[in-house]
Amino acid sequence: MKYRNITLRLTRRNWGWMLFLLLSLQANAKDWTREEVKDIVYQVNNTWQRNHGQERSFWDPAVYHTGNMEAFFLFKNLAWYNYSKEWADKNLWQGAREKDSSKWLYKQYGESMQHALFGDWQICFQTYLDLNTVYPADYKTARAREVMDFEADAADSDFWWWADALYMVMPVMTKMYKLTGDAKYLEKMYQNWKYANGIMYDEETGLYFRDGKYVYPKHKTAAGKKDFWARGDGWVLAAFAKVLKDLPKNDAHRKEYIQYYQRQAAAVADLQQEEGYWTRSMADPEQAPGRETSGTALFAYGLQWGINNGYLDAKKYQPVVDKAWNYLATIALQPDGTVGYTQPIGEKAIPGQVVDQKSVTNFGTGAFLLAACEYYRHLAK
Numbered sequence: 001m002k003y004r005n006i007t008l009r010l011t012r013r014n015w016g017w018m019l020f021l022l023l024s025l026q027a028n029a030k031d032w033t034r035e036e037v038k039d040i041v042y043q044v045n046n047t048w049q050r051n052h053g054q055e056r057s058f059w060d061p062a063v064y065h066t067g068n069m070e071a072f073f074l075f076k077n078l079a080w081y082n083y084s085k086e087w088a089d090k091n092l093w094q095g096a097r098e099k100d101s102s103k104w105l106y107k108q109y110g111e112s113m114q115h116a117l118f119g120d121w122q123i124c125f126q127t128y129l130d131l132n133t134v135y136p137a138d139y140k141t142a143r144a145r146e147v148m149d150f151e152a153d154a155a156d157s158d159f160w161w162w163a164d165a166l167y168m169v170m171p172v173m174t175k176m177y178k179l180t181g182d183a184k185y186l187e188k189m190y191q192n193w194k195y196a197n198g199i200m201y202d203e204e205t206g207l208y209f210r211d212g213k214y215v216y217p218k219h220k221t222a223a224g225k226k227d228f229w230a231r232g233d234g235w236v237l238a239a240f241a242k243v244l245k246d247l248p249k250n251d252a253h254r255k256e257y258i259q260y261y262q263r264q265a266a267a268v269a270d271l272q273q274e275e276g277y278w279t280r281s282m283a284d285p286e287q288a289p290g291r292e293t294s295g296t297a298l299f300a301y302g303l304q305w306g307i308n309n310g311y312l313d314a315k316k317y318q319p320v321v322d323k324a325w326n327y328l329a330t331i332a333l334q335p336d337g338t339v340g341y342t343q344p345i346g347e348k349a350i351p352g353q354v355v356d357q358k359s360v361t362n363f364g365t366g367a368f369l370l371a372a373c374e375y376y377r378h379l380a381k
Helices: 002-013 015-027 034-051 059-075 078-090 124-134 138-153 164-180 184-200 230-246 254-270 293-308 314-332 362-379
Strands: none
Touching: 034 059, 034 078, 034 362, 059 078, 059 124, 059 164, 059 362, 078 124, 124 138, 124 164, 138 164, 138 184, 164 184, 164 230, 230 254, 230 293, 230 362, 254 293, 254 314, 293 314, 293 362, 314 362
């Protein structure tokens, strides 16, 4: 009782300081070890693979495989390599399978076999190219070469008209450069990115709208604010990290990518919620309140990569990532090894949409693995 009264008196004197102290203690309640993070990666990845068979080569399972390959490269678990290879084998090491390039499409959303130039069918090439680095074989990269050569050689540069595409395809371009040494992929990546910026980039904030439909003031939240979708901006921040990882140090556009990456990182950090997550509508939490994992995991990965590689100031950004990881590992991660609170497939923050512990997806799991692996690297320093 005596201590309780002391607390009450302190609270009355300076309730704001006490609230800050309590929230800070909560956010930093745990100091993670490498072994704990490694155990989480194994738990999450093995749980997913144990309970899911191989899916098509569209974007959502392909995002999972980018996380799985990140975990494989970090921990060298051959079973994880084989799981992604089985997926690639099932899908014939292809995305959309239309053979006649005159029929290939990309200017509108599409899941048909003719949408070979649509980014949602190209992200699978990231994993195919990664698999090829371990056990090279021409058949693993043949379709990637065919499709990405067509795009790189095309006169048009309007291939990426939605934010997700930057994560889906920009890393494919850098991986194609690493495979072939041909700089045309890097130049086309830059041209496509500049086109995307012209549609989606918000100069005032440094954030990206999901696509042209959501640009302010044409589109607003219910409260009249700018509507930045967390997962969409997460795709972009994670794309910058992946691209900078593989981009040559002397690339003509590297400094420009870094400038955009660092500005977006600062804007993202400012919008984090106290519990460590980002709400689905980042600048208007009331548009779709509550926890969300996919955007949070992509931000955690993108920020931690920048810290680990010297592009972001650790003093400023590490507390942000620590809070995000604490949310991911203690709230999003469920006792059964699944990753909850992931907004289902969509393109915006939807008022009233239920996102809870049972909201588990392949792409959310992949994003979680990306964040966990990068956090492990931070702890391993």
